[in-house]
Amino acid sequence: MSRTRTWWFALSSLLVFGLVLAACGGQPTEAPPAVVEPASEIVIFNWSEYLDPEIYTMFEEESGITVVEDNFSSNEEMLAKLQGGATGYALIVPSDYTVSIMKEEGMLAALDHDNLPNLANLSERFRTLPYDPGNEYCVPYQWGTTGIGYLSDQMEEPTSWAVIFEPDPAADYFGRYTMLDDVRESFAAALVYLGYDINSTDEAQLEEAKQLLIQAKAGLAGYDSDNYEDLVAAGENLLAHGWNGDFLFVLEDNENLAYTIPEEGGVIWVDNICIPNTATPEQKLAGEMFINFLLDAEVGAMLSDWNYYASPNAAAEEILGEEFLSDPAVYPPPDVLARLQYIEPVGEFEAVYQRLFDEVKSAPVP
Amino acid sequence: MTAPQSQVRDLSPARMGRQARQQPGSNPWFRLRAALGELALGGYGLLGYLFFYLPILILVFFSFNASRSTAQWTGFSLSWYAEMAGDQQIILALWNSLFVAIVSTVISTILGTLAAMAMERYDFVGKLGMDAVLYLPIVIPDIAMAIMLLIFFNLSGIGFEPWRLSLFGVRLAVPFSVIIGHVAFNISFVAVVVRARLANMDRSLEEAAQDLYANAWKTFRRVTLPLMMPGILGGALLAFTLSLDDFVITFFTSGAGFNTLPVRVFGMIKRGVTPKINAVSTVMLAASLLLVVISIVFRRGGDDSKIDFSL
Amino acid sequence: MQERWRRSPSFRAWLLLSPAAAWLLVFFLAPLVVVLVYSFLERGTYGGVIWNFTFGNFQRVVDSLYLNTLFRSTYIAVATTVLSLLFGFPLAYFIATRSRRHRNLLLLGLMIPFWTNFLIRTYAWLTILRTNTGLVNVSLMSLGLIDEPLPLFGNDFAIILGLVYGWMPVMVLPIYAALERIDRSLLEAAADLYASGFRVFTRVVWPLSIPGVVAGSMLVFIPALGAFITPAILGGGKSLMIGNIISNQFLAAHDWPFGSALSTVMMVLMLLATLIYFRTAIRTGTPR
Numbered sequence: 001m002s003r004t005r006t007w008w009f010a011l012s013s014l015l016v017f018g019l020v021l022a023a024c025g026g027q028p029t030e031a032p033p034a035v036v037e038p039a040s041e042i043v044i045f046n047w048s049e050y051l052d053p054e055i056y057t058m059f060e061e062e063s064g065i066t067v068v069e070d071n072f073s074s075n076e077e078m079l080a081k082l083q084g085g086a087t088g089y090a091l092i093v094p095s096d097y098t099v100s101i102m103k104e105e106g107m108l109a110a111l112d113h114d115n116l117p118n119l120a121n122l123s124e125r126f127r128t129l130p131y132d133p134g135n136e137y138c139v140p141y142q143w144g145t146t147g148i149g150y151l152s153d154q155m156e157e158p159t160s161w162a163v164i165f166e167p168d169p170a171a172d173y174f175g176r177y178t179m180l181d182d183v184r185e186s187f188a189a190a191l192v193y194l195g196y197d198i199n200s201t202d203e204a205q206l207e208e209a210k211q212l213l214i215q216a217k218a219g220l221a222g223y224d225s226d227n228y229e230d231l232v233a234a235g236e237n238l239l240a241h242g243w244n245g246d247f248l249f250v251l252e253d254n255e256n257l258a259y260t261i262p263e264e265g266g267v268i269w270v271d272n273i274c275i276p277n278t279a280t281p282e283q284k285l286a287g288e289m290f291i292n293f294l295l296d297a298e299v300g301a302m303l304s305d306w307n308y309y310a311s312p313n314a315a316a317e318e319i320l321g322e323e324f325l326s327d328p329a330v331y332p333p334p335d336v337l338a339r340l341q342y343i344e345p346v347g348e349f350e351a352v353y354q355r356l357f358d359e360v361k362s363a364p365v366p
Numbered sequence: 367m368t369a370p371q372s373q374v375r376d377l378s379p380a381r382m383g384r385q386a387r388q389q390p391g392s393n394p395w396f397r398l399r400a401a402l403g404e405l406a407l408g409g410y411g412l413l414g415y416l417f418f419y420l421p422i423l424i425l426v427f428f429s430f431n432a433s434r435s436t437a438q439w440t441g442f443s444l445s446w447y448a449e450m451a452g453d454q455q456i457i458l459a460l461w462n463s464l465f466v467a468i469v470s471t472v473i474s475t476i477l478g479t480l481a482a483m484a485m486e487r488y489d490f491v492g493k494l495g496m497d498a499v500l501y502l503p504i505v506i507p508d509i510a511m512a513i514m515l516l517i518f519f520n521l522s523g524i525g526f527e528p529w530r531l532s533l534f535g536v537r538l539a540v541p542f543s544v545i546i547g548h549v550a551f552n553i554s555f556v557a558v559v560v561r562a563r564l565a566n567m568d569r570s571l572e573e574a575a576q577d578l579y580a581n582a583w584k585t586f587r588r589v590t591l592p593l594m595m596p597g598i599l600g601g602a603l604l605a606f607t608l609s610l611d612d613f614v615i616t617f618f619t620s621g622a623g624f625n626t627l628p629v630r631v632f633g634m635i636k637r638g639v640t641p642k643i644n645a646v647s648t649v650m651l652a653a654s655l656l657l658v659v660i661s662i663v664f665r666r667g668g669d670d671s672k673i674d675f676s677l
Numbered sequence: 678m679q680e681r682w683r684r685s686p687s688f689r690a691w692l693l694l695s696p697a698a699a700w701l702l703v704f705f706l707a708p709l710v711v712v713l714v715y716s717f718l719e720r721g722t723y724g725g726v727i728w729n730f731t732f733g734n735f736q737r738v739v740d741s742l743y744l745n746t747l748f749r750s751t752y753i754a755v756a757t758t759v760l761s762l763l764f765g766f767p768l769a770y771f772i773a774t775r776s777r778r779h780r781n782l783l784l785l786g787l788m789i790p791f792w793t794n795f796l797i798r799t800y801a802w803l804t805i806l807r808t809n810t811g812l813v814n815v816s817l818m819s820l821g822l823i824d825e826p827l828p829l830f831g832n833d834f835a836i837i838l839g840l841v842y843g844w845m846p847v848m849v850l851p852i853y854a855a856l857e858r859i860d861r862s863l864l865e866a867a868a869d870l871y872a873s874g875f876r877v878f879t880r881v882v883w884p885l886s887i888p889g890v891v892a893g894s895m896l897v898f899i900p901a902l903g904a905f906i907t908p909a910i911l912g913g914g915k916s917l918m919i920g921n922i923i924s925n926q927f928l929a930a931h932d933w934p935f936g937s938a939l940s941t942v943m944m945v946l947m948l949l950a951t952l953i954y955f956r957t958a959i960r961t962g963t964p965r
Contacts, residue, residue, distance in 0.1 A: 043622040048630075049637035068623045069455070071633025076928035081618055083724045084513055085520025088527065088622025101723045101931075176809065181914045183929055221808070222831050222913025226635040227800075234438040236810045249637065253435050347722050354930035355742070361917040362746055378774035411771035414764070415786065417842070421801035422790045424812070428804070438810065481697035490687035496694065498948055499701055502709065504896070505947040507903045509924045510712055510940035511705075513933070518708035550705045553697050558892045562851040565888035596857050600850040603788050607846075611795045613906075631796050639796060647793035654789045658782060 038286035041066040042090035045078055047271070050093065050142070052306035059293050065286050073226075082107060082276060089276055090283035091290060096270045097184070097345045099138050100131045104345075108137040109277040115288035118295030121315035129270065130342060138272035139291050140312035142245075142303065145268050145332055145340060146185055147261035149232055149247035150239035151254070161193035161262045164241060165212050167219035173238040174219040178231065180241050181223035183357040184343050185267060186213060189241060192265045192341070199344045206356055213360045223361070233257055243269075244329050248308035259329040265339035270312070379403030422651065429644035446645040456630060456646060463626040466541060466616075467609040470548035475602040477549070478556025479594070485557070486564040503551040504558070512618035515547050519619065526621035541624050547615045555608060556601035563597025716938035724931040734938035743922060743939065750919040753833065753908070754901035757840040761848040761897045762890065764841070769852035769889070770882075784853070787846050795843075799910050802839055806830040806911070831913030839911040840901050847900075848893035855889025856882070895951055902947065919943065 044051075048071040056067045070089070072078040075098040082092070083105070094102060102108050113119060119127075119135060126140040148158050155173055158164075167174050179186055188198040190209035200206060221237055228240035229247050233254040247259045273294065275287045293299060300316025310330050311317060317325060325331055332340070346353070379400045432441035450456060481500060485493070503511070519526055528539035571593065575585045591598075613628040620629065631643050691698075716734050718726040772783045790798070805812045806829040814826040829835060905920030923943070926936030 041623075045622070047636055048633045070622060070625060071630065072617075073633050073636045074928065076931075077617070079724060079931075080513065080928055081516065084516035084618065086516065086526060086618075086622065105721075105723055105725070178913075181909070217915070220915070222915050224914055227803075230435055231807075234435060234810050236807050246637070250435070253433050253438070253440075345723065350723070351720075351930045351932050351935075354925055354932075358746075358917055358922060358925065359742060361915065361921075362742065362749070365915075407767065407771050407774070410767050411783075414768045414771070418787065418790050418846075421798050421805065421842070422793060424801040424804050425793060425797050428801075477697040477700055480693045484690040484693035488687070488690035490690040493690075494952075496698065497952060499698070499706065501948055501951050502944065503701070503705055504899050505944050505951065506709070506712075507920060507923050507940050507943060509927050510937065511708075513927055513936075514708040514711040515704075517711050518704075521711075522707075546704045549700060553701065555896065557697070558896055559851050559854060562888045562892035563854040565855070597854040600784070600854045603784065604847060604850055607788050607791045610792055613795070627794060628796070631794050635796065639800065643794055643797055647797050650792055651789065654785075654792055658785050658789070662778075662782065 036281045036285055038063070038065055038289055039090065039280070039282040040064065040286075041068065042283050042286045042290070043068045043070055043088055044091040044093070044287075044290075045070050045072060045089045046091075046093045047071065048073070050271075050307055052302055054306075055294070055299055055302060058299070059290060062293070063286075063289055065289065067290060082278075087278040090279045090287040091273055092276055093141055093271055093273050094138075096129070096131050096272065097343045099272050099274065100345045102274070102276075103132070103137060107277055109275045109279060109284060110136055111139070111275065111291070112284075112288060115285065116292045116295065118292050121295050121297055121300070121313050123312055123314040123317070126270070126312035131344065132272070138274040139295065141271045141273045141294070142307065142309035143268065143270040143312055144244045144309045144330075145261055145266055146180070146188070146241070146243055147259055147266050148239055149229060149242050149244075149257060149259045151232060151235070151256050152258040153256040154238050157258065157260055158239065159260075159263055161189055161264055163239070163262075164220075165190065165193055165216045167216070169219065176221055176237045177219065177239045178222050178224040178228045178237055178241065179216065179220060180228070180243075181225040183353050185241075186223075186357065186360075187353055188267050188341070188343060190216075192267075193262075195264070198267065198341045199346055201346055201349045201352075203352075206352065210356045210360055213357075214363045215366055217360070217363065217365045229257075245307060245309040248329060261332060261336050261340070263339075265341065267343055268337070268340035269343065379407060425644050426648045426651065429641050429648045431641050431644075434640045446641040447649075450642050450645045450649070453642065455625070456627070456642065459625045459627045459630040460646060460650070462541070462624065463610055463628070465538075466544050466548060466626060467606050469540075470545050470552055470609045471602055471606040473545075474549045474552030474605050475556050475598060478553045478601060478605075479560050479598050481553065482557040482560035482564060482597075483594075486561050500554050500557050503554040508614040509618075511547070511551070512615045515543070515550075515615065516618045519543050526619065526624075528621055528624055539624065541620060543619045543621065544616050544624070544626070547619045548609045548612060551615070552605040552609060556598075556605050559601035559604060560594060560597040563594055563600070567593055712937045712940055715934050716941045718934045720932045720934045722931070724933060726934055734935045735942070737935060738938055738942050743919070746917050746919050746922055747943075749916070750902050753836060753840070753918070754898050754904075756833075756837050757844065757901040758848075758894050758898040760837065760841050761845045762894060765845045765848035765893065766852055766886075766890070768845075769849045769856055772849070773853050773856040780857075784850075787849060791843075791846060795906075796910075798843075799839060799907055802835070802842070802911060803830070806835050806838075830911065831915060833912070833916070835911040836908045836916065839907045840904060843907060844897045844901060847896045851892035851896065852886055852889035855886045855892075891955055895955065899947055899951070903943075 042065060044067055046069050051069065056069070060066055072081070075095050078092065078094065079098055079101065082089075082102075099108070113135075116139070119139065122135070122140065126143075127135060129135075129140065132138050148161075148163070150158060150173075155171075163173070164177065164179065167177075179189070184198075187206070187209055190212045191198045191200055191205065194205070194208060194212065196202070196205045196209070200209075224231070224240070225242075228237070228242050229250045230253075231237045232240050232247075233250040235254070244259050247257055251257055273291055275284050279287060294303065295313060297313065297315035297319055300311050300313035301319035304311040304316065304320055304324070308330065311320065328336070379402075428439070429446055430442050430444065431439055432443040432445070481496075484490075485497065485500065518524075524543065526541075526543045528541040528543075530537070530539050532538070572585055572589050575589045580588065611628055612626075613632050616626050617629050617632070620626070625633075627646065631639060634640070634643065715726055717730055717732070719729040719731055719733075721727055772780055772787070775783060803811075808814060808826045808828065808830050811826075811830060813829060814823075817823045818826065903918075903920045903923075905918045905924060908916055908918050909921065919939075923936055923939050926932045926939060930936075
């Protein structure tokens with residue numbers, strides 16, 4: 001037998017042997033101790049580039065607990081994975097409406113406020129959130145808005161959602177804008193333009209919104225939830241429906257990028273940090289310690305400074321620069337805030353929304 | 367005893383033209399056509415490879431981009447490589463990807479080849495059913511398979527926590543849940559490729575070996591297996607590539623804290639995939655090309671019957 | 678002579694088959710039962726299932742929206758397969774007719790681009806094809822060859838291009854594997870009978886490559902049918918594929934039973950099509 005073949009046989013036997021060893025030897029062991037000590041390593045399921053890695057390092061130095069970050073790119077993915085039975089996560093970062101869903105499904109563990117002294121740092125507004133009053137299950141993490149980002153040197157500030165839904169075929173931006181590829185967000189924009197509640201379960205209203213969305217396809221370059229900010233910064237598109245933090249993130253690539261919320265209103269969303277009920281007591285304790293750490297004023301300021309989203313932490317706000325706090329793109333002024341709505345889950349109607357959005361997508365361009 | 371040389375090379379237009387020349391009554395027109403044919407084929411091959419490498423060139427190019435955009439070029443910089451080198455998560459994810467890919471490729475190639483042999487060589491009770499079962503992993507939508515594996519692992523108590531073990535002083539975490547999923551779909555791909563190979567195979571060689579009193583195992587090892595090799599290696603190559611790039615199944619079946627490169631990258635799409643990933647891909651590309659170059663050099667003076675895609 | 682193999686006992690076949698069969702049985706068929714069972718259950722409000730038996734999910738499958746999407750996906754998949762075959766066959770032929778050493782390198786060289794990350798590759802195509810700032814359009818316009826940018830992105834062209842790019846190697850590999858094994862004596866016989874190169878090809882090479890073509894077509898068509906990430910990125914998210922719909926059911930719509938039902942229907946259809954295609958093509962193609 002040739003040398004190479006012997007090599008291959010040896011290599012594969014080694015691998016098989018290793019696997020057999022693995023089968024016999026390594027088994028996960030998790031013996032719960034009598035007294036609850038925090039786990040030494042926990043996993044957080046988070047959006048990507050949402051938490052400054054420095055913070056993990058600082059936390060480890062202070063408490064000795066290592067935090068490993070897993071990423072997901074949509075609430076739905078995270079939810080599906082947990083619903084399917086995935087375990088091992090000590091912390092998760094769902095958005096507001098996903099928190100409501102998970103609460104209903106009993107997937108969240110109630111937080112032990114004794115372990116969260118820094119909870120007092122939160123702004124009043126964030127201690128009485130509609131979907132989790134009293135912060136029973138979650139602690140707000142970052143919040144932001146959904147609006148329109150555009151190139152200020154190439155077009156006027158869009159003051160109304162009409163720029164998307166009733167585009168002027170002669171305008172520069174016609175054929176050069178995108179909408180979010182997100183069923184609830186897209187419908188929210190349409191519904192708010194029509195003057196309806198963005199959590200409407202009225203079939204007639206939804207049908208109207210659907211028609212509007214189909215109409216918008218005329219000038220739409222596409223649906224994009226991931227790259228839209230890069231495309232605007234690169235000049236490929238002139239405006240995009242998107243989240244404020246994303247636009248701010250690419251500001252250094254193109255300083256002409258601006259963000260605004262149309263006068264009809266928009267969406268305000270809050271991301272939260274919670275503990276799934278599949279976490280072991282050790283993991284839960286460690287998770288709560290981390291949440292408490294995040295609620296610290298300085299850490300909260302670091303967080304916002306790093307990912308350009310607004311902080312729910314009043315104490316952190318005192319540390320953040322005036323420039324940041326007065327930036328309307330990050331902190332909308334009170335009159336704008338009043339026009340913003342939270343997306344809430346609509347039960348069985350989620351499937352209706354999804355179906356209508358599918359119809360929008362497969363409808364021919366008008 | 368050597369098996370016959372592979373003869374498809376003889377089907378190249380140049381060779382066929384030469385043969386035509388040697389025959390009585392051939393004319394220069396044949397030779398011209400053959401030469402043109404050879405040129406056209408060669409040119410086509412070149413174009414084909416350019417097509418495949420075009421996005422790769424772009425990808426490599428942007429890995430040196432000064433800004434974080436993968437959309438516009440702003441200047442030359444090595445910062446992404448520096449960032450990649452310092453990013454333990456990414457390197458760990460890369461290692462995980464390779465590990466899962468190699469292990470699942472080895473297992474699925476062996477199983478798939480055996481299955482292909484059985485399917486192609488024998489008629490037996492339940493063959494149609496087995497046919498269907500072998501095609502199912504290819505036919506099933508990714509996400510359905512991912513979710514069903516997730517639920518199955520949960521319900522059956524198999525779980526997702528990687529097996530942690532020490533092998534020769536190296537600490538390993540074997541993500542069996544991910545590997546199981548990868549093997550499941552790779553078996554089918556390997557089987558299909560190997561079957562395509564087997565379908566054409568000339569049985570007379572094996573029968574000749576049997577006539578010379580070789581037993582079944584010897585026949586297999588000395589005649590059948592080498593003849594099948596191109597198919598097996600082709601299937602293995604395919605399995606490796608598919609496993610390396612898999613996202614959906616890996617995402618749903620991996621335990622908390624376990625990430626492969628595609629899972630990490632897909633997780634990044636929300637905030638923008640930075641050129642750091644371009645850098646990772648470029649490094650992987652360079653490493654693969656380096657391996658190929660090494661294997662050329664290593665084999666230059668070597669025995670031609672080494673592992674080969676052909677005889 | 679073939680009979681000797683054919684009459685071998687089923688036992689031997691099952692012996693060879695058993696490891697693969699066992700693996701698939703435990704780790705694929707058993708989980709598959711989950712999907713099948715789920716398709717008959719009712720959805721939980723936000724995902725998961727309620728254990729009430731119903732046929733409702735299958736009834737919903739027969740709906741113009743999904744059928745239209747299925748047709749559209751099929752059209753894209755067929756286009757992808759045909760083009761992959763058209764462009765891939767000559768490439769496989771090219772590789773198979775090189776010298777032994779070059780062959781290996783070429784095959785490896787074919788696959789290496791696909792060891793880079795899928796998403797990055799797709800984004801690279803975006804950079805090339807984008808309407809206003811894409812490489813192709815920018816270069817063509819700066820060279821003065823065109824006035825308006827070509828619509829290379831956000832349409833079927835881009836989707837099919839992306840899919841062909843991603844799956845052509847999968848077409849090439851089996852065809853190569855089949856071509857590489859063609860027997861010299863057949864070629865010589867044809868040449869002895871004064872057959873031209875073209876004749877040799879159509880009468881000898883092509884029929885013998887059919888198993889590879891069939892395998893390759895199947896390995897390309899099926900994933901292309903279920904593809905949704907490439908169409909989402911290169912199609913600008915504007916078009917809906919059946920893969921999107923199924924994926925949405927499990928994710929955004931929280932309707933696992935319906936997603937399972939759709940998957941089941943799709944699997945059955947594709948399985949039938951595959952088995953029929955495979956059997957008839959092999960039967961008519963291979964000169965046994």
